Amino acid sequence: xxxxxxxxxxxxxxxxxxxxxxxxxxxxxxxxxxxxxxxxxxxxxxxxxxxxxxxxxxxxxxxxxxxxxxxxxxxxxxxxxxxxxxxxxxxxxxxxxxxxxxxxxxxxxxxxxxxxxxxxxxxxxxxxxxxxxxxxxxxxxxxxxxxxxxxxxxxxxxxxxxxxxxxxxxxxxxxxxxxxxxxxxxxxxxxxxxxxxxxxxxxxxxxxxxxxxxxxxxxxxxxxxxxxxxxxxxxxxxxxxxxxxxxxxxxxxxxxxxxxxxxxxx
Amino acid sequence: xxxxxxxxxxxxxxxxxxxxxxxxxxxxxxxxxxxxxxxxxxxxxxxxxxxxxxxxxxxxxxxxxxxxxxxxxxxxxxxxxxxxxxxxxxxxxxxxxxxxxxxxxxxxxxxxxxxxxxxxxxxxxxxxxxxxxxxxxxxxxxxxxxxxxxxxxxxxxxxxxxxxxxxxxxxxxxxxxxxxxxxxxxxxxxxxxxxxxxxxxxxxxxxxxxxxxxxxxxxxxxxxxxxxxxxxxxxxxxxxxxxxxxxxxxxxxxxxxxxxxxxxxxxxxxxxxxxxxxxxxxxxxxxxxxxxxxxxxxxxxxxxxxxxxxxxxxxxxxxxxxxxxxxx
Amino acid sequence: xxxxxxxxxxxxxxxxxxxxxxxxxxxxxxxxxxxxxxxxxxxxxxxxxxxxxxxxxxxxxxxxxxxxxxxxxxxxxxxxxxxxxxxxxxxxxxxxxxxxxxxxxxxxxxxxxxxxxxxxxxxxxxxxxxxxxxxxxxxxxxxxxxxxxxxxxxxxxxxxxxxxxxxxxxxxxxxxxxxxxxxxxxxxxxxxxxxxxxxxxxxxxxxxxxxxxxxxxxxxxxxxxxxxxxxxxxxxxxxxxxxxxxxxxxxxxxxxxxxxxxxxxxxxxxxxxxxxxxxxxxxxxxxxxxxxxxxxxxxxxxxxxxxxxxxxxxxxxxxxxxxxxxxxxxxxxxxxxxxxxxxxxxxx
Numbered sequence: 054x055x056x057x058x059x060x061x062x063x064x065x066x067x068x069x070x071x072x073x074x075x076x077x078x079x080x081x082x083x084x085x086x087x088x089x090x091x092x093x094x095x096x097x098x099x100x101x102x103x104x105x106x107x108x109x110x111x112x113x114x115x116x117x118x119x120x121x122x123x124x125x126x127x128x129x130x131x132x133x134x135x136x137x138x139x140x141x142x143x144x145x146x147x148x149x150x151x152x153x154x155x156x157x158x159x160x161x162x163x164x165x166x167x168x169x170x171x172x173x174x175x176x177x178x179x180x181x182x183x184x185x186x187x188x189x190x191x192x193x194x195x196x197x198x199x200x201x202x203x204x205x206x207x208x209x210x211x212x213x214x215x216x217x218x219x220x221x222x223x224x225x226x227x228x229x230x231x232x233x234x235x236x237x238x239x240x241x242x243x244x245x246x247x248x249x250x251x252x253x254x255x256x257x258x259x260x261x262x263x264x265x266x267x268x269x270x271x272x273x274x275x276x277x278x279x280x281x282x283x284x285x286x287x288x289x290x291x292x293x294x295x296x297x298x299x300x301x302x303x304x305x306x307x308x309x310x311x312x313x314x315x316x317x318x319x
Numbered sequence: 320x321x322x323x324x325x326x327x328x329x330x331x332x333x334x335x336x337x338x339x340x341x342x343x344x345x346x347x348x349x350x351x352x353x354x355x356x357x358x359x360x361x362x363x364x365x366x367x368x369x370x371x372x373x374x375x376x377x378x379x380x381x382x383x384x385x386x387x388x389x390x391x392x393x394x395x396x397x398x399x400x401x402x403x404x405x406x407x408x409x410x411x412x413x414x415x416x417x418x419x420x421x422x423x424x425x426x427x428x429x430x431x432x433x434x435x436x437x438x439x440x441x442x443x444x445x446x447x448x449x450x451x452x453x454x455x456x457x458x459x460x461x462x463x464x465x466x467x468x469x470x471x472x473x474x475x476x477x478x479x480x481x482x483x484x485x486x487x488x489x490x491x492x493x494x495x496x497x498x499x500x501x502x503x504x505x506x507x508x509x510x511x512x513x514x515x516x517x518x519x520x521x522x523x524x525x526x527x528x529x530x531x532x533x534x535x536x537x538x539x540x541x542x543x544x545x546x547x548x549x550x551x552x553x554x555x556x557x558x559x560x561x562x563x564x565x566x567x568x569x570x571x572x573x574x575x576x577x578x579x580x581x582x583x584x585x586x587x588x589x590x591x592x593x594x595x596x597x598x599x600x601x602x603x604x605x606x607x608x609x610x611x612x613x614x615x616x617x618x619x620x621x622x623x624x625x626x627x628x629x630x631x632x633x634x635x636x637x638x639x640x641x642x643x644x645x646x647x
Numbered sequence: 648x649x650x651x652x653x654x655x656x657x658x659x660x661x662x663x664x665x666x667x668x669x670x671x672x673x674x675x676x677x678x679x680x681x682x683x684x685x686x687x688x689x690x691x692x693x694x695x696x697x698x699x700x701x702x703x704x705x706x707x708x709x710x711x712x713x714x715x716x717x718x719x720x721x722x723x724x725x726x727x728x729x730x731x732x733x734x735x736x737x738x739x740x741x742x743x744x745x746x747x748x749x750x751x752x753x754x755x756x757x758x759x760x761x762x763x764x765x766x767x768x769x770x771x772x773x774x775x776x777x778x779x780x781x782x783x784x785x786x787x788x789x790x791x792x793x794x795x796x797x798x799x800x801x802x803x804x805x806x807x808x809x810x811x812x813x814x815x816x817x818x819x820x821x822x823x824x825x826x827x828x829x830x831x832x833x834x835x836x837x838x839x840x841x842x843x844x845x846x847x848x849x850x851x852x853x854x855x856x857x858x859x860x861x862x863x864x865x866x867x868x869x870x871x872x873x874x875x876x877x878x879x880x881x882x883x884x885x886x887x888x889x890x891x892x893x894x895x896x897x898x899x900x901x902x903x904x905x906x907x908x909x910x911x912x913x914x915x916x917x918x919x920x921x922x923x924x925x926x927x928x929x930x931x932x933x934x935x936x937x938x939x940x941x942x943x944x945x946x947x948x949x950x951x952x953x954x955x956x957x958x959x960x961x962x963x964x965x966x967x968x969x970x971x972x973x974x975x976x977x978x979x980x981x982x983x984x985x986x987x988x989x990x991x992x993x994x995x
Binding site for chain 3: 137
């Protein structure tokens with residue numbers, strides 16, 4: 054599945070015409086099938102908005118978003134849900150669902166109106182839990198899990214949707230180093246083993262550097278640059294994007310780029 | 320969750336809980352409904368007067384008091400009594416709910432139980448103010464201003480007659496008060512005599528319910544003014560065993576008590592169509608003898624519910640409903 | 648790491664597949680409701696002879712026992728069941744809609760509107776009827792609809808999801824405003840009417856016939872038909888509105904249906920029996936403690952349990968101090984208040 058965003062503009066509604074602003078302006082991005090793309094940019098640059106547009110939750114004011122050539126606005130909600138799944142930054146269920154119940158909710162788009170989950174759905178759910186290393190947590194209450202466990206469970210529930218595209222919003226933002234690595238290697242594995250196309254919005258440059266094969270740099274609602282990571286992730290680009298001086302180097306032992314911000318004495 | 324959202328929800332919960340508490344238990348007690356027997360207190364801070372209080376009887380020492388001019392009455396029952404004993408011309412203002420006799424319509428109003436207009440009362444410079452027993456705050460204020468008050472407590476028929484006498488004494492119409500009380504007693508005795516020969520039907524005396532429904536019915540219990548009237552009129556209250564002025568029976572209880580006669584008293588008059596509709600509402604409880612025999616009577620007029628000088632009329636009206644054959 | 652004791656109860660409801668859990672739960676709660684409703688008319692403040700009540704040879708109009716059973720008690724039990732089911736279900740749905748387990752059917756102002764309507768009718772002696780609806784229930788429905796319409800208009804944006812914070816604020820505001828209006832009307836009215844309004848606010852299931860229930864029935868049926876559509880969407884919605892949308896839930900439609908159905912159920916319940924508190928919050932909580940949090944189970948189970956609960960409370964209300972009756976709202980409050988304290992102590 055390739056996801057194509059063409060000349061998309063979006064702004065949140067505002068009553069006052071003069072203060073109506075665009076969060077995204079004339080954004081065109083192509084996500085190749087099977088790629089692991091990172092959306093990078095400072096806070097408020099519009100990367101979360103772009104993700105939401107990709108899910109179909111928001112509709113662009115101008116431009117189109119197509120999935121394998123089909124406009125997503127034309128795809129019925131349920132069908133779209135079978136193709137695109139989202140892992141939000143934080144998930145706070147209002148009730149005390151178990152891990153298994155959370156993951157089974159991912160089967161919703163595959164069920165009929167009054168249909169209950171059957172053995173196949175249960176099998177898929179358990180399989181998703183195994184893939185994310187959380188099978189042993191199936192009967193635990195979601196809210197009692199640690200941050201990393203929670204995030205992996207949410208990824209499992211997105212996997213249960215059996216999507217072709219997985220969109221993640223700051224998947225490692227609230228996790229400590231160990232969990233960050235855990236989730237990162239999980240995503241890597243899923244992308245390589247299952248061929249799930251992934252787009253993740255992050256401002257963790259090193260995560261992007263280590264995990265993503267392509268990057269889209271967004272600044273103030275416009276695409277600054279996009280392309281393979283090694284081409285796009287340069288010191289000059291980072292300076293333009295974040296107004297921060299950084300050094301980008303290839304790190305032999307790990308096999309990918311690293312970014313080191315440089316703090317000058319005032 | 321954002322802290323502000325949490326606070327909002329806490330606020331919502333508090334409001335919902337207090338709303339729920341209000342709905343499920345808060346209960347404003349109106350003194351007019353408290354049957355505490357009769358108790359008249361005359362407060363007299365002016366020098367030379369006696370502090371008088373009494374239960375069943377009022378002691379007055381010294382001569383018959385000179386007529387008090389400038390009386391304000393907050394209690395409709397007492398207003399009627401004033402006019403009945405000849406103190407009408409002395410009345411300078413009445414309550415918002417006063418309606419009888421017709422002379423009061425022209426008089427200024429000074430509020431009622433919940434909202435007495437103290438400023439207005441003081442401006443009118445009364446010599447005596449007739450208040451409800453529960454208006455203790457008002458009584459204190461008036462006492463401080465040097466104004467005498469006469470405190471009213473709701474009671475049965477006997478209590479009403481005693482109040483009439485006490486009021487006569489307090490306003491310089493003691494003889495008129497006694498005479499009027501005797502007159503009314505004679506009326507009541509006459510009614511009682513008329514119906515004495517007849518057996519007492521088991522009667523349900525209803526004084527309030529939801530329109531076109533038997534829900535939230537208020538009936539007279541075995542105490543209080545309405546019960547006394549029923550007794551005098553030759554009826555036997557089906558709820559005589561419940562020592563309360565007011566009872567709210569369920570459908571089941573009414574069915575179980577099975578009255579022979581139902582008397583509904585209302586202050587507002589019902590049109591003919593409404594009467595037949597309200598009569599029809601009872602049809603559901605067909606096993607009640609009163610319903611089976613069509614003995615449901617609708618009486619209207621505020622003299623039926625005001626424990627004042629027109630109790631004789633009230634007793635007669637009820638007696639006519641219960642024992643029509645006695646009035647042929 | 649499980650600090651919450653509720654996990655233990657809930658997990659025990661966990662691993663079995665939902666199909667069998669749903670079947671077992673519905674059977675159990677349904678049986679509870681049925682048994683309660685069958686037994687309740689047998690008990691009352693008056694002792695009656697059941698054999699006489701069911702004796703066909705005595706003409707109905709002469710048979711006091713039959714009248715007590717069929718005219719006084721049965722409609723009362725049926726009203727209790729219907730109102731209990733409606734309030735409990737409305738509570739479940741609103742708790743999911745507002746993503747807050749403390750929401751009640753009265754949170755969004757519908758009951759305050761119903762109360763204002765009823766109190767205006769009582770205080771000013773309204774006489775308009777519509778079919779089997781007598782003046783006070785009719786006015787109550789009108790008030791409820793007005794309140795619901797106001798809240799809906801404030802919180803809905805065309806084509807977009809409802810803002811739950813606006814919903815909550817609108818509901819709280821309306822509650823306060825209408826409560827103030829109610830107090831004002833009570834102040835202006837005659838003593839007798841004021842006391843009757845206070846009495847109405849305490850709730851009363853003694854409908855004395857099937858007519859009033861028939862009046863409320865169309866709304867109840869409509870509400871329950873909509874309730875049937877909601878549970879799986881409510882599950883997803885209660886995890887998060889955006890994530891629900893990405894799983895194929897039509898969020899705006901689900902929210903509107905949730906609001907509409909709970910408003911219909913609450914309007915019908917309050918216009919029939921007055922605002923009976925705590926049913927809409929105690930029952931869903933108890934059911935969640937016993938049967939887990941999946942709305943596909945919680946919603947129908949709460950309906951059944953709500954019916955049984957209210958019928959039982961009314962039974963207590965009408966027998967415990969016989970022949971004096973306690974308003975049923977007081978019994979539910981006396982049970983509900985301590986229950987909540989206990990819940991809070993447990994969680995804390």
